[in-house]
Amino acid sequence: MSPSISQFAQSLSVETAFTVLAMAKSLKARGKDVVELEIGDSPFESTASAKQVGIEAITNNESHYCPSPGLPAFREAAAKFVRDEFNIPAEASNIVVAPGAKVFEQYFCEAFLDPNDGVLVFSPYFPTYKPNIERRGARMVLAPLTQSNDFRPEVSQIKEFLETDPQPKAIFLNSPHNPTGGVTTEDDLKQIADLLRGKNIAIFSDEPYCHMVWRGSHHSIAAQPGMLPQTVAAYTFSKSYSMSGWRLGFAVASNEVADYIGKMINTSLSCTPPLVQLAGKAALERDKAERDSVMQKFREKVVLLTEGLNKIEGFNALDPLATFYVFPNVMEVCNKFNITSHGLALYLLEGADDNFGVACLGGECFGNAGAGFIRFSCAEPNERLTQALEFIATAIGREDRIAAYLESHPQHHLKSPYVMK
């Protein structure tokens, strides 16, 4: 008999984007033409200095262990970057480096959470928050974001959490927000900071889309007066510098918390590859102009996709404020055909046509509050986005194929109609 698997391992829920990505790749391998809008990756090349310095670093044998919290030169560069760009009062000692932003969810939870602690998460939410909170035996407490409030968190929801939860300990913020594209405004952050400052509440501020703000500029709660001691703000090179496969991110935290996270890296990863850190440092220092011009290209894509989707009957997306996602409300279409939003997304991939498909995700992949929406990313060239838009408009008119898809996939039957909020 093999040893029993832990309850935690059995309970793990994963990022559905990677599951749909595997489905899309397998359909493509069998000859189907699929426009892949399911994963939040960049279709652009990693920025030029990152590539050049990465190659040089390999040639120069920068391929050995380095300090667990990160190379001192990288930490200096990252601290300068967040000071200059986001006004966060950080020094090198406040920076810790890891392979991407995601793993800081785990480190944050390990740094602050004990069993039964309550953690407020706004829903829809990035799917890996839940398993990382549960890894510590803590409780995820959900508060909904609504399209009618531009998917912004409300201070009253945080107040309610503090007043009613038996053991409130932490809050996850994510602005710009995946999957909705919403932005927590500077004024919202000020009010949230005024409410939380000095309390025994830790904040995880997940900011991978900090350069994809299409109106105004990005703001971090870590820049609010006195908030750094209770905040861990996470940044990544995956989106801004198109470096998702290099695996590089960093967090900004108090010296004390940065030291604890350094110990966690020591006991798990040992360190982040120095050659990757050197490439990232070069990107921060030399690739700002390239980054900003790529961001403009993303903005054009988001506008193209939003305008195109809003022309399709029953699709209703907000004007894009941020990120490279478009998150239309598709309740009308789902209610008409009695299909769930993820069912509709998978129909576009698998069922609508034998030779062509569009991969995307139902909003419920990001929690129940996302049900009735679909998330499209802009990870393909513009002509492919246009092709996808034309296809979606035709696909939702193929009523016989929708009915046949539902018959062969009864799990996507909508049990009761979606209601607008």
Ligand SMILES: Cc1ncc(COP(=O)(O)O)c(C=O)c1O
């Ligand atoms: C909200 C959010 N957090 C974290 C991540 C993880 O990014 P990374 O590639 O840096 O691990 C993503 C990536 O899509 C994201 O959307």
